[in-house]
Amino acid sequence: MSEPASVASDTIAERLLAWYDRHARRLPWRAPPGQRADPYHVWLSEVMLQQTTVQTVQPYFHDFLSRWPSVHELAAAPREDVLAAWAGLGYYARARNLHACAQVVSRELGGVFPDTEAGLRKLPGIGPYTAAAIAAIAFDRPSAPLDGNIERVVARLFAVEDPLPGAKETLRARMGAIVPQQRPGDFAQAMMDLGAGICQPRKPRCMLCPLSDVCTASARGIAVDLPVKAAKKAKPTRQAVAFWTVRADGCVLLRRRPDKGLLGGMLEVPSTDWTEAPWAEGAAFAQAPISASWTELPGVVRHTFTHFHFTITVWAAEVPAHTRAETGEWWPFERLSDAGLPTVMRKIADHAVKKAAE
Structure with missing residues (x-):
């Protein structure tokens, strides 16, 4: 032609x-x-x-x-x-x-x-x-x-x-x-x-x-x-431990991320830093939001951002109703949908609730 x-x-x-x-x-x-x-x-x-x-x-x-x-x-x-x-x-x-x-x-x-x-x-x-x-x-x-x-x-x-x-x-x-x-x-x-x-x-x-x-x-x-696109680079994987903290009065601990950076200003389930290396238990404990008896939940949460894959291990703990946290805020569980959690944090919450019920 x-x-x-x-x-x-x-x-x-x-x-x-x-x-x-x-x-x-x-x-x-x-x-x-x-x-x-x-x-x-x-x-x-x-x-x-x-x-x-x-x-x-x-x-x-x-x-x-x-x-x-x-x-x-x-x-x-x-x-x-x-x-x-x-x-x-x-x-x-x-x-x-x-x-x-x-x-x-x-x-x-x-x-x-x-x-x-x-x-x-x-x-x-x-x-x-x-x-x-x-x-x-x-x-x-x-x-x-x-x-x-x-x-x-x-x-x-x-x-x-x-x-x-x-x-x-x-x-x-x-x-x-x-x-x-x-x-x-x-x-x-x-x-x-x-x-x-x-x-x-x-x-x-x-x-x-x-x-x-x-x-x-x-x-x-x-x-x-067409159009021709340059080959994509392989995405790295980052890892973290998230701390699902439930108070006896039915509240869940959340904290707000810094304004600058990924998910800036959004509420999140507290976690360790996001790193490429897996977290050793002792190092993860050091970044827990409060002192508690933590239990690792089976399975992991996976999410993909634009530039990297993300794998999250979830640790859970139940604490007394009067427990306070130095950083973060306690949200009634029945109002968690009003917190505006980003998708990855909703995945963490869903995983924690599902595994806790098993």
């Missing part, structure tokens, strides 16, 4: 927008084609969607809007409440930055988001992609956001065979060259939808694609091979 002839960028935009007008996904943060969405909704959804799927985000988005319908209300909320509402979405620095950004927009900008990429980039937690996406979708700026779906569409459309992440600048330039001056926000969302529903990673549905006859990768028969 011969390669497609060069097609003007406005032709690509015209075809894709016509397709989007018919097939746009209905998402709670979106406006109908041809209309602008609420900047607060766009910002909130884009932060949530970083490293997370649309299906996972939708209930969180609805929950946040029901709790905090405007950026002013989100800014006024206690940060601990925002972190708890975020629990389960992962990448918790996003939640801390979300709250900080809301406070800047509410208190310093009168609740009005900047309408340019440069202005948006000055806000906490907003990087190049998020700034470009908000500028395009909320303010119809001719920006060139580049998420995973758009990367895949552009890599195939122009047969960019350089591996990611090194090819990002090439892809960004290619995307920028085809962004139309009219309806750039709809164009960005159309590219996202095309990647999500048609130009899929393993089984591209080229027969249904409005750009198939101008797609170089499709013409060459290499669409499924």
